[in-house]
Amino acid sequence: EIYEDGLLSNKRPTVTTDPNALEAQARKYLGARSFNYVNGGAGEKATVDANRLAFRQWKMIPRMLRPTTHRDLRVELFGQKLESPILFAPVGVQTIFHHDKEVGVAEMAREIGVPYILSTASSSSMEDVAKANGDGTRWYQLYWPQDDEITISLLNRAKNNGYKVLVVTLDTWALAWRPADLDNGYVPFASGIGDQTGFSDPVFRRKFKEMHNKEIEDDVFLASRAWEKTVFSGAAHAWDQIELLKKYWDGPIVLKGIQHVEDAKMAVEAGVQGIVVSNHGGRQLDGAVGSLEVLPEIVDAVGDKITVLFDSGIRTGVDVIKALCLGAKGVLIGRPFIYGLSIGGKTGARDVIRGILADLDQSMGLSGIRTIADCNRGMIRRVQYGG
Numbered sequence: 544e545i546y547e548d549g550l551l552s553n554k555r556p557t558v559t560t561d562p563n564a565l566e567a568q569a570r571k572y573l574g575a576r577s578f579n580y581v582n583g584g585a586g587e588k589a590t591v592d593a594n595r596l597a598f599r600q601w602k603m604i605p606r607m608l609r610p611t612t613h614r615d616l617r618v619e620l621f622g623q624k625l626e627s628p629i630l631f632a633p634v635g636v637q638t639i640f641h642h643d644k645e646v647g648v649a650e651m652a653r654e655i656g657v658p659y660i661l662s663t664a665s666s667s668s669m670e671d672v673a674k675a676n677g678d679g680t681r682w683y684q685l686y687w688p689q690d691d692e693i694t695i696s697l698l699n700r701a702k703n704n705g706y707k708v709l710v711v712t713l714d715t716w717a718l719a720w721r722p723a724d725l726d727n728g729y730v731p732f733a734s735g736i737g738d739q740t741g742f743s744d745p746v747f748r749r750k751f752k753e754m755h756n757k758e759i760e761d762d763v764f765l766a767s768r769a770w771e772k773t774v775f776s777g778a779a780h781a782w783d784q785i786e787l788l789k790k791y792w793d794g795p796i797v798l799k800g801i802q803h804v805e806d807a808k809m810a811v812e813a814g815v816q817g818i819v820v821s822n823h824g825g826r827q828l829d830g831a832v833g834s835l836e837v838l839p840e841i842v843d844a845v846g847d848k849i850t851v852l853f854d855s856g857i858r859t860g861v862d863v864i865k866a867l868c869l870g871a872k873g874v875l876i877g878r879p880f881i882y883g884l885s886i887g888g889k890t891g892a893r894d895v896i897r898g899i900l901a902d903l904d905q906s907m908g909l910s911g912i913r914t915i916a917d918c919n920r921g922m923i924r925r926v927q928y929g930g
């Protein structure tokens with residue numbers, strides 16, 4: 544359909560289909576501060592760059608004369624049948640990119656059959672997002688509060704609103720040194736807009752009132768600061784605390800932000816069902832390796848015991864194939880859909896994801912791969928061309 548519109552009818556898409564032009568197009572739609580927020584990374588962005596370089600170091604070796612005319616992109620993750628291995632990465636504060644925000648994207652996600660992962664730093668409440676997402680597939684991403692009572696309240700709300708998988712982000716117990724945001728004085732969380740999870744939480748509301756003797760609505764700024772401290776407390780949890788999550792969450796648990804093979808093994812020992820090999824798109828520890836770099840060793844160590852997902856740096860359909868060939872069972876996509884959201888609201892985000900899906904489908908065919916299960920290391924090679 545995308546091809547026919549473009550090549551036969553000469554219809555121009557609203558959102559560019561060129562992955563390298565997408566960022567520049569989004570820049571035109573956003574103020575400097577919100578553009579820097581999504582585009583930016585930690586430190587000197589060495590890890591943002593490494594994420595892309597890592598993909599460039601792997602090349603496909605396509606097979607010919609195989610029956611790949613009709614591709615099958617379906618996968619099963621944690622007992623859920625999905626149309627494809629692509630998921631929306633959790634991204635906070637989506638209202639700064641478009642007023643469609645999380646509710647709009649979650650509604651669209653159901654329409655195109657792509658799972659939506661809602662961030663704790665959301666500008667829509669979990670309940671509103673669940674309503675908009677309807678019978679779509681939704682997971683909940685937890686920024687893990689130090690306060691267990693609040694944690695339990697969030698888990699219960701997620702459970703009661705049909706979020707099936709808990710994604711616990713481990714790499715962001717404090718926000719990183721992000722020069723673009725620091726120089727712009729930009730803290731999207733401490734303004735009330737990314738705090739709807741907290742503001743709509745009965746336990747957080749009660750505790751805020753007890754401590755400050757006023758309602759959240761009486762002092763949104765103060766409540767924002769309190770919520771920010773709750774979720775980005777500056778103190779990491781420890782492995783033995785996973786037990787609490789297991790006790791209060793009866794579905795699958797996925798740990799996001801794993802980069803070290805020893806941590807992947809610890810995740811198995813902790814008894815969780817999955818991990819996301821991720822460096823938060825290079826937004827946390829600058830100087831960390833490109834995320835794809837560590838995927839093969841982690842898959843070798845734990846791939847037969849838990850479900851390994853991947854994110855950080857995926858921009859094209861072939862990137863998805865490379866991650867799958869290296870053993871990921873599914874991938875999360877972050878910035879690209881946010882660029883689409885910025886350009887054209889929820890339909891812009893839809894067009895970006897549909898574009899990557901179409902590219903994935905086409906590139907699978909050209910590689911001689913018919914099903915996702917056919918992706919394997921024999922089709923990919925590490926190269927070093929230099930330069």
Ligand code: FNR
Nearest residue numbers: 581632633634635662712823824855856876877878
């Ligand atoms: C993120 N990411 C993120 N992750 C998370 O667990 N909770 C969150 O609230 C956010 N918020 C967020 C905001 C913005 C603007 C970006 C760009 C990213 C990280 C995200 O889930 C994912 O790990 C990366 O975006 C993946 O890298 P790419 O696809 O952006 O290269």
